[in-house]
Amino acid sequence: DTAVSQTPKYLVTQMGNDKSIKCEQNLGHDTMYWYKQDSKKFLKIMFSYNNKELIINETVPNRFSPKSPDKAHLNLHINSLELGDSAVYFCASSAQETQYFGPGTRLLVL
């Protein structure tokens, strides 16, 4: 009974490619997030969605485009991948203050 799931778990790809990461939550939460964790373990918010509507879009390159087909799903599409995009991407959801995180997607751009 995974609460927040992400696919794929690992993603290795070449510079310039386009890739997508999927996230699903079965907790019935209205709000979902994407965070990026860099090699120094620093976690930073990228996007926040509430009931399929974009609420927050931090200073993220427009190569990153989130899409929420319904409130249980928040996918992240990345165009023209760059070396600096290598990181671990975490999806999370919340009903109130506490957030529930997925296991992460480890992206390596070569």
Next chain:
Amino acid sequence: SQQGEEDPQALSIQEGENATMNCSYKTSINNLQWYRQNSGRGLVHLILIRSNEREKHSGRLRVTLDTSKKSSSLLITASRAADTASYFCATGFDSGNTPLVFGKGTRLSVIA
């Protein structure tokens, strides 16, 4: 910009000892949360303390919050090898669904 700063960056203790981690932040908050991240895994919520609370307990965890000093501490008592993980503080700015601002974390190693 980054809100939370954990201290120390790394901590190594013997099983059975207590572990104390500190977090400082810069702006006013509604709540402060602590999360644990095991190696290669996602973050797991441990405990939340609101800005009008000073201390909170959950099992072997004790959290304090000093809003005048903009700081919090997490105490893990009687540590176990399974407590080995990175611990992050995260600040929330209202009581609703808003993104958290995380510190860089403290890497705790508990040696059996």
